[in-house]
Amino acid sequence: MSEDGEHGLTLIAFIGSVFSPYYAWDPARDPFDHCALNVVLYGRPGRFCMTERGRAALARDADHIRIGPSAMEWDGTALTIRIDEVTAPIPRRVRGTVRLHPPGFTRGPFTLDAAGDHRWWPMAPSSPVEVRLDEPALAWRGTAYFDTNDGDTALEDSFTSWTWCRADMPDGAAILYDVRRRDGSGQNLSLRFDRAGARRDIRPPLPAALPPTGLWRIPRATRSDDGHARVLRTFEDTPFYARSLLASTLGGEPVQAVHESLSLARFRNPIVRLMLPFRMPRRAASH
Template identity: 50%
Template sequence: MFSPYYAWARRRGPADPEHHCALNVALYGERARRWAMTERGRGAIAREPARFEIGPSSLAWNGRELAIEINEVSVPWPLPLRGKVRVVPTAINQVALTLDAEGRHRWQPIAPCCRVSVDFDHPDLHWRGDGYFDINHGDAPLERDFQSWQWSRAATRTGTVISYDTVARDGADATIALHVDPSAQLDCIAPFAATPLRKTRWRIDRSARADTDAPVRVVSTLEDAPFYARSHLAARILGEDVAVMHESLSLDRFQRPIVQAMLPFRMPRW
C-alpha cells in the first residue's frame, strides 16, 4: 500500500495490486541491521490457498503455523538476506474492525498472541520470542481517507493490548483499544491516556497510550522515514511494565511528490 509504483499506476486509471507485490523484511540490532522491500510484478508471484510466493521468497500456512521463507537482497547496500521465520499463533482471531465511518478500511489482528522463531543464514542471526500478526485491507487508498495514525502493541501477562488512533480527513477520528487473550478473545477496553512523545528526526509526530502513573519512554527509534516511524517504547499498561512496539504514520507526508520520488531508493522494483 506504500508502493510508489502502485501509486503512479493508479493515477493512470485502475491498477492491478497483484502487479505490485513485495515482502518487507527489517532487521534491527547491533549484530545486523538490514532492510529489504523489493517490489515484483504479477509474473513473479504464485498464489495457492495456503501459499503465496513473491519472487524467491514465500509464505505458507499449514494449519498450525505460518512459515516465511526469505531470500532477498537488502538496500541500500546489496547484501544477502536469507532465512526463515515461523509464526505460531495460540489462536486465530476472525474479527475484522473498520477504521473509518464509511467502512472502506479494515484491520484484523489475526494472531495477536503468538510465538516466533527467527533463523537467518545471512546474516547469522537466531531469535525466539513473543510475536504478533495482523493485516490491513480496504477499498480505497489510505491517503484518501486518513491524515495520520498512531498504533501500538504490547504483550502483557494476560495477553496483547493494542491501541489504534486514526485521524480522518472527514473529521471522524477514531480510537480503538483492545485486550486480546491467548484464546483470541477480543475485548474492547477504555482507551488509555495519550502521551506526546518527542518527534523523530524527520519531524514526525508521535504519541502513545499507557497508564498515567508512569512515563512513556522512547527506548529506540527503529525506523525513521519521511512519513513513517517505528519505535520501541517502555511503558506501564494495566499496571505492568512492558515493552511496546509503536508506529506513527503521516499520510499527508506520504503523498507529497518529493517523498514519492524518494521511495524507490528504499523500494526497488524488479
C-alpha cells in the same frame, strides 16, 4: 521481538504495495502488478528489503503465497515464512526462515473508516516465533504479532495519520490504534486479547505525549494508564513513518510496546514519493 530485546523483525507481504510510488504512478492501478515482501531486521546487523515485483512473480492459494523468491505457507498450526531478499541501495542478502505458532485467533476484522473501505484484523496478537537466518547468521526466539489489512481505496485518500502500538501482557497482548481521517473524524481503539485470541475489557488509557523523531521530526503520541510514556529506541525514522520501542503502563502492568506513527499527509508529498525508489527498487521479472 527477541526474548532478550536485542533483535526485532518486521515482515509485510503486500499485494498492491500501498506505499509504492510505482503503484501510485500506474494508470491501471493493478494491485497484482505491485507486490513485495518487506523485510526489516532491527538490531545488529540491521537490514531493510522491499523489492517490488510484477504479477508474474505472484502465486497464491488458500494456504500459500509466493512473491518472487520468498514465500509464506500455513499448515494449519504454523505460519512458515521463507525469506530470500536483497537490501537496497547497498545489496546485501537476507535469507532464512521464520516460524510463527499462533495459539489462537481473534474474531473478524475492524473497520477503520466510516465507509468501511479499510479493514484491519489483528489475527494473533501474541504468538511464539522462531527466527533462523542464514544471511546474516542469526537465530532467536521471541513473541510476534500477526495481522492482516485490506482496503478498497488508497490510504492517503482516507486518512491523514495514525498511531498504533502493541505490547505483550502476562496473559496476551494489548493494542492501541488511533486513526485520524481526512474528513476530520477519528477512531481510537483500545484492545486486549488473551493468548487464545479472546477479547478482554481494557480501560481506555490516557493520552501520553512523545517527542518527535530526531531526523525527520515525525510526530509521535500514544496512550497509557497514567498518561506517561517514553521512547526506549527508534527503529525507523523516515520522512513519513516511524517505528519505535516504548516503555509505558497498560492494564496496570509495566510494558514495552512496539509503536508506529504514520503521516499520510507527508506521504502525499510528491518529493517524498520521488525519494522512495532509493530504498524500494522494482523488478518486473518473476525473480
